[in-house]
Amino acid sequence: MAQVSLATNIAGIKLKNPVIAASGTFGFGREFAEFIDLNKLGGISVKGLKLRPTRGNKPPRIAETPAGILNSVGLQNPGIEAFIKDELPFLRQYDTAIIANIAGDTVEEYCEMARMLDDTEIDAIELNVSCPNVKSGGAAFGSSPGAVSEITSRVKACCSHPLIVKLTPNVTDIAEIAMAAEASGADAISLINTVLGMAIDIHKRKPVLGNIVGGLSGPAIKPVAVRMVYEVSKSVRIPVIGMGGIFSGEDAVEFMLAGASAVMVGTANLVNPFACLEVIKGIEEYMEMYNYRHVNEIIGKLDTA
């Protein structure tokens, strides 16, 4: 059998394989370290960090929907200082890319966090732009090209780590937003974050989630995610990291064919602590089946003739 190489390099981030644990579904890695060898992962995107400790939303915070889940954790968080002091040293023990996913209420908060991370040993920053911009009416930063431009260029100016901008799918034109991020200095794009959704308990006549609305993730959103990765990959030159409902190697290959240079696995971790490892193995098997040696032979190789 041909020796396959899953190693890849995205915007200066070295990955031993293209599979990264998605933010918010993997904590700071500690709990999963009981189940799997974190050294085997391409990378870990940590739970979204905020400048200050944050309590998060009122429970219940999760609901099951057809082939998906809704969550409304709302960035419960020890704060970035605690992360740097208590969590990063633990994570740095492992030979895997550590991505700091950050979320702010204002552009200034994002910048402050980026500066605080600047002399830490993380491999990249992932800008979660799905959060509401508290200063300008509460629309998510990620919902307009202008806001994405501003936040990207401002953060880029104050950090030396590779900068991944993570897009929200709740927009009319995702390619336009991705292009704005690219033009403003993003080194890579990751997508998609969760799709806004809601579930109702018809017997209690109440929303299931304490927060009323939440983010839909899991296999249900995979077709939407694949489409957006495809659209974005065609529109930007920087690498794209795809996610949304990846549960198997085959799912990951769909994203890679659509143009993703790497993938993130989120919801799957919740049901299966070995999910990331199984996705890695599945990609490997696919490559062996078709005699590919490098992931580059898959990435963007969709035939749309």
Next chain:
Amino acid sequence: MAQVSLATNIAGIKLKNPVIAASGTFGFGREFAEFIDLNKLGGISVKGLKLRPTRGNKPPRIAETPAGILNSVGLQNPGIEAFIKDELPFLRQYDTAIIANIAGDTVEEYCEMARMLDDTEIDAIELNVSCPNVKSGGAAFGSSPGAVSEITSRVKACCSHPLIVKLTPNVTDIAEIAMAAEASGADAISLINTVLGMAIDIHKRKPVLGNIVGGLSGPAIKPVAVRMVYEVSKSVRIPVIGMGGIFSGEDAVEFMLAGASAVMVGTANLVNPFACLEVIKGIEEYMEMYNYRHVNEIIGKLDTA
């Protein structure tokens, strides 16, 4: 057991119950008439009509995804004249609301169709604004409040039937779009149309659909649809017709609690020719279980305290 009444009246359209077959999944009713008594339906929204006969998209036109389907029929269609001549007389035999779903490439086409329908015996027009506006760059009419305003007011000016504007979910702010439709004369809003998605055959390394992308429908999108119906119902005063993944009476009740005055059943018809009837029965059972007598006791009665 209390006698429940499912009859309702939406923007002047009398419905014997709040369950309408969704456009594109029920043809012009002929095929379903073999399986069910069309008189039992609240209404039928016919396959999207175009001004001229239309071939539609290249097959394959359907893919199965987790708890959903993707379709890319692309408005295959005998044209509105043939509808009026050959199909409407058949449909008018039945005592059920007939809604003409229309789709144009330009505002003028929409107006022309509305005029042609004006002296026919339909009960309402449903404006499918998910189609690309050929004259202005190909973005869907429904993707900006401005375009929705224009098309709504222009069509409203040339038709006397109640006008339902059917929104696309592929937008950043659905409430804003709904408000634009309301302000421009819409008598009701229906939502959601399908969510843009894509599926890839990793063995052929090709999109599954001949059209590359398609519209996601079915239970997978239900949380997104419920959320949008909730947001729109809070923002407009005109009635809202909800749809997206309704397979049971319980699903329908979710939409009604979220604010929908009526619902449409789409994808469920494809797997189960009795789907609409089962949804009607399910709503009835729910009302009996909680001793409701009128659907108004459910509509919008979500407790979000």
Next chain:
Amino acid sequence: MAKALKEKVLSLKMLSHSVFRMSIESEYISSTALPGQFVNIKCGDGINNILRRPISICGVDRQKGTFDIAFQVRGKGTRLLSEYSGEDLIDLTGPLGNSFSLPHTLIPQKHSKVAAVGGGIGIFPLLFLLKEMNNAEKHAYLGFRDCRSMVMVEDFREVTDKLLISTDDGSAGYKGAVTDLFEQHIKTWDKPDIIYACGPVPMLRKIVSIAQAHDIMCQVSMEQRMGCGIGACLVCVCATRQDDGWKYSRVCKDGPVFWGQDVIFEE
């Protein structure tokens, strides 16, 4: 007229590593189905696996009130179908689609010569068709991948006057495409009056061109991904010729059987 039915599975037999034959009790289907028609089966729960799966009727027993299907396990739906067992109820709609035109309706005055050409899962509807033909000389040409994939050969032998087999690897019968086998035969032998074909698109395209070259009537049964299966949703189309050009016809309602010359085989 098609009905939505819940019928009892009587038996499920494994015919090869991947092909199963299922007998289903159904007074309605067995008494109304015509060769070429299919049923649309809800293999899963209809929510997580939404779409029904179209499977041809491969035989009926009107006395017993039963009919048979044969299917290959390919993906999720057919895998679920292979897990049914006797006494389970199966949810299906049918009989669906048009049907093959029987020889006596096409050439009433003659004991006609008929060739049925099938490839892979395309052979199943032909069994029903051949069985229903009287007053015809029946030749069948069946193409399989290899000898391990050969199924229903005895059933075909019973209802044909001549049976020829090809395998891609030559492990049984003629080595090569069934279209080549067929073409050689009509060159060296009396040509048939009618060809019925079912199988993959490249095979059908070839058969139609052979039929046209030899001026033989030809009907083909098409496959397409389906939604409703009853003609309402317009997802299952194939391109067909009409006077003023072409249009998309519904495989589930206008087909699955088309006249060979009417079909425009895309790419």
Next chain:
Amino acid sequence: MAKALKEKVLSLKMLSHSVFRMSIESEYISSTALPGQFVNIKCGDGINNILRRPISICGVDRQKGTFDIAFQVRGKGTRLLSEYSGEDLIDLTGPLGNSFSLPHTLIPQKHSKVAAVGGGIGIFPLLFLLKEMNNAEKHAYLGFRDCRSMVMVEDFREVTDKLLISTDDGSAGYKGAVTDLFEQHIKTWDKPDIIYACGPVPMLRKIVSIAQAHDIMCQVSMEQRMGCGIGACLVCVCATRQDDGWKYSRVCKDGPVFWGQDVIFEE
């Protein structure tokens, strides 16, 4: 330490119209589980029904290497669980969560008096707890909807010195809430040293207030909708007091057992 396991189901017994007890073979769980801990079970395929379902361990047999769970069928997940049968493999993670503090660790010098108060499905972890207690006088108060819903009464009788039962409709035992039954008892009778409670939130709130009124140590086991079950996703929280105010604690990792006075019962 929790593990992800695929274990063999040994038996499934129906205890009432909606409650089942399942025995599962697991060397690992039976030898490591502590009372109050739970397992998180993949009831469906994990794709269409994504979330695991948390179910308390209601007993272990260390000799045989087995453990038991008991569950009520409520929705999709527990319904699927009730369809398992002997020899099936069950996919679970566990043992998860912290555990009840046993009396001898809380009051080492004393043969303490213990009250276990359970309502509905909340009784199950208490059975394991009561069984694991030595050197204590054990009273249990179990609340059921009606006599049809009463389950495991004999099991509880075996591991308690006194067992009291209430039903909402009075069809067995005390008529009314188990909290009222319990409150009457500590008024008329020697108060316990420790209360362990598990059940619906209103019941727990009441028990905690009774405990505080009488100055009794009290531990409660909380329920919350869960994601990962291992502490990583932060979806399963309940509000708990801390020095400088309050925070959200993870029921799956920091709990499910909390000190009564630490929990802020919302709404």
